[in-house]
Amino acid sequence: MxxxxxxxxxxxxxxxxxxxxxxxxxxxxxxxxxxxxxxxxxxxxxxxxxxxxxxxxxxxxITHLEHRSPKQLLLFSCEKDTINLIGLRSESPEVDFSTTDSIHTSLQSHADKIVSFRQSKPYGKKREEELFEMTERGCLKSSAVFFEAVLKMVE
Missing domain, CATH: 1.10.10 (Arc Repressor Mutant, subunit A)
Known part of the structure; x- marks a missing residue:
């Protein structure tokens, strides 16, 4: 199965x-x-x-997935052959990636305390199976608009 x-x-x-x-x-x-x-x-x-x-x-x-926690935000653009990642991470107590509002506030007010990273890679297995595993590990469906907005903020 x-x-x-x-x-x-x-x-x-x-x-x-x-x-x-x-x-x-x-x-x-x-x-x-x-x-x-x-x-x-x-x-x-x-x-x-x-x-x-x-x-x-x-x-x-699925075209986009995300995984949020207070100290890390992972956004994925799920293309046909590759998956692209934008990651945000911070150990600062002022930064919170749990909600859309707190992400926006953190990026505007505490950008200097956030580390961003990007990565692209081909799928390690069939695309749909890899995305399914990601959803089972806590990723949620996201949107291109959110991905692009965060990309613009970290560029």
Whole structure:
């Protein structure tokens, strides 16, 4: 399995998509109820296949990721073949990268206490799999606008 199986609380958000997936795969509502009751391993396999499809589509659409902590901000631009990083780090108690407002304030008022770095590298494995691992380690979807704004501030 390239990705993990969706958790029950995540599946709730994809209820309509799951129904469509089951219909496309020839599983009626009655068949689904029967599978869940009498052949749970087959129902689980269908959820695994659905999860793979969902995560694959989600990872293909990601263009930017970010990881925030009070002392570090990592912004990633996820291109086709390479991933680009802008990193900000500080040990100063006045600097906080936890929220958009505190990032802005830190960059404006305490820029001299912030170290910035940039890096580009090709993906170490398939793009979608690497992005999935990053999201599992705490990265969140971000935007090109945010990436470019921070890039301009640190150049």
């Amino acid at each position: 390239r990705y993990r199986m969706l958790k029950e609380d995540e599946l709730i958000h994809f209820e309509d998509e799951l129904k469509q997936f089951l219909i496309i795969n020839g599983v009626s509502a009655e068949d689904w109820e029967r599978l869940n009751k009498n052949e749970p391993e087959k129902a689980i396999e269908l959820v695994r296949l659905f999860s793979e499809s969902v995560f694959s589509q989600l990872m293909e659409r």
